[in-house]
Amino acid sequence: MRSRLDPMGARISTRPPSVITDVNRAIRDPMYQTKEWSQLRSKIMSRSSKTCLICGVNRVTHVDHLLGHNDAIAAEAAFCLGVSAAPTWQGRFYEGPFLTLCGPCHSSKTVLEQNGRLLEWMQAHWCKLLFEI
Numbered sequence: 001m002r003s004r005l006d007p008m009g010a011r012i013s014t015r016p017p018s019v020i021t022d023v024n025r026a027i028r029d030p031m032y033q034t035k036e037w038s039q040l041r042s043k044i045m046s047r048s049s050k051t052c053l054i055c056g057v058n059r060v061t062h063v064d065h066l067l068g069h070n071d072a073i074a075a076e077a078a079f080c081l082g083v084s085a086a087p088t089w090q091g092r093f094y095e096g097p098f099l100t101l102c103g104p105c106h107s108s109k110t111v112l113e114q115n116g117r118l119l120e121w122m123q124a125h126w127c128k129l130l131f132e133i
């Protein structure tokens with residue numbers, strides 16, 4: 001983790017505030033293990049064309065939460081896209097909006113999201129997102 005020292009010599013993080021913390025992971029990771037998520041994920045996968053929205057490969061493996069895990073960024077992203085979304089991760093978890101992505105595309109989105117750059121990713125794929133959601 002990148003860090004620097006504050007004027008008192010204490011080490012402080014230089015990560016953007018949107019970085020997913022371990023606390024958030026402790027809340028969200030068990031949600032992926034529930035029967036409700038398993039059923040919803042299967043339903044979304046069966047409705048999808050099995051094609052990755054981003055690269056078009058016919059090997060979708062992820063049901064992605066488009067607006068991500070950070071509530072503040074999700075609110076901004078929903079506003080930019082003109083969609084309504086639950087204000088909390090727990091609400092968005094079951095309500096979406098969702099995307100179906102291949103592994104590499106999901107990984108590249110996740111990396112940007114974890115670095116507070118979800119809106120950049122969305123801008124890069126704006127046209128595809130507008131047709132999907």
Ligand SMILES: [Zn+2]
Pocket residue numbers: 052053054055056057101102103104105106
């Ligand atoms: Zn892909």
